[in-house]
Amino acid sequence: MTSGNIDKFRMLLTETMNELNESIKYLKEASRPIEPSCALGRLTRMEAIGEKGVNEAILARSKARLIRLENAMERIAAGTYGICVKCKQEIPGGRLEAVPEALICVNCAGK
Numbered sequence: 001m002t003s004g005n006i007d008k009f010r011m012l013l014t015e016t017m018n019e020l021n022e023s024i025k026y027l028k029e030a031s032r033p034i035e036p037s038c039a040l041g042r043l044t045r046m047e048a049i050g051e052k053g054v055n056e057a058i059l060a061r062s063k064a065r066l067i068r069l070e071n072a073m074e075r076i077a078a079g080t081y082g083i084c085v086k087c088k089q090e091i092p093g094g095r096l097e098a099v100p101e102a103l104i105c106v107n108c109a110g111k
């Protein structure tokens with residue numbers, strides 16, 4: 001991969017991490033415990049609890065993705081970014097644009 005491309009993906013990774021950090025901040029806020037005394041009607045409270053569960057699931061996924069993005073940044077520093085860990089071929093740019101944290105190419109992912 002050329003150094004120009006590396007710069008592009010470093011920026012893409014940074015942007016994606018920033019966005020993820022923003023939504024994690026929001027999701028943490030949204031998945032705080034619901035006060036039993038809170039002045040919601042019973043149905044509204046049930047909905048709030050359901051929504052909290054959804055937010056927690058998204059929060060867990062967002063945190064896991066953030067770690068994968070951080071690992072990708074380390075691979076950029078190590079010079080191994082964009083190389084499929086299975087077949088050792090370069091991962092096509094289109095896939096990295098869609099999934100900048102990708103570890104394996106589409107061929108290997110499909111196996």
Ligand SMILES: [Zn+2]
Nearest residue numbers: 084087105108
């Ligand atoms: Zn591969």
